[in-house]
Amino acid sequence: MVVKLSDVKPVYSAMFTFSDEAGNLRLTVDWQEAQDVGNEKFSFEQLSKKWTRLERDNGKPTSLLDVSLTDLRSGSAWQYDIHASQAVDESRLPRQLVDFANNLRFDPAAAKKESRDALFVRLNPHATLRSFQQRVSYRYTIANSDFKLELSRFQDRVYPARTASIASGGLPTLYEPRWSLSVYRTEWDTMFSQNERLSIGDQTTWQDDVATWFPYDVGPGISNSADADEGRGWDQLIEKLQKIETLVQSANAEDV
Known part of the structure; x- marks a missing residue:
């Protein structure tokens, strides 16, 4: 049971984007340290793995809502947005991408070091990537509500177009680490998930x-x-x- 903010375990995420003529494909995988493992070794479990297809024109998720609430006195703003992307079943993917996902290995030692540019996930060197993002997130429940506050540190690696192969020596552009803060409800994901494979004529329950x-x-x-x-x-x-x-x-x- 988590009783202090310092007890919150971070979630480690890796997001890979691959080129595809029908729209770039994105793989997102999350890991977290297992609770109460009963020994001194670090034990991590995979929380989720999901494939989605992005917009063909811009290589990004579809924007459904994009609103900024700006404080004119301070110049700061909260960004309200909703993005959607098409879920893709692994059985419809090229064998190379399926193998890439299956061969991913989480490196607990690298994750614990929290080194500036260290990779905490081991990649298949034969996969072709457009970009790769590592993210470490701390998620807290806001008192008296079911809203979550997520504080994240992320870093992007972008590979050269057409030569984005690790094996062929295409070196990525490594960007400076950045921080983000977001507020959301997990129930929103639950409700929107009903839309993923909604049949014609059916409607959601929300x-x-x-x-x-x-x-x-x-x-x-x-x-x-x-x-x-x-x-x-x-x-x-x-x-x-x-x-x-x-x-x-x-x-x-x-x-x-």
Whole structure:
């Protein structure tokens, strides 16, 4: 059981993008240290592995929502976005890509070192890549809600076009590590997953009202009357974002 913020185990992610005429293919794999393993050795488990197809024109996920909420006084902004990409069954992939995914190996020692440019995943040297991103994320539950706050450190490697082969000596451009902070609900993923393979004429079970997507806070000291405004959950989310922004700005001020 996690009782302190320092007890939260990071999630290690690797995202690979491959060229394809029908639209680039993306493989995303997540790992996390197993809880209560009962010995001194590090034990990691694979949380998920997923293939998706990106837009043919721009090689990116499809943008469904792109809105910025800007504070005109500070110039800071929260970006609200929804992206979608087509899920791809592994049975429909070229054998080379399937082998690439099956041969990936997580390196616990490299992950624990947290070295600036070290790879914590071992790659098949015969696969052709367009880009590769490593990400280390810490996920926290925001009090009195089911919203998650995710703090991530990520680094991109982009391979030269047409010669993006590790085996052929195509060296990637290594970008500086970056940090990101996002807030989301895992329930959103659950609801949107119903759309992945929705048959013609069928519909999802989720409602498209504000209360479904931005529910009221719950927990000790939280009071939501029966006649509360439907948008109260949205207002509470905005309040959370403002508090988070204040904390981030305070941390930045201390580092200056």
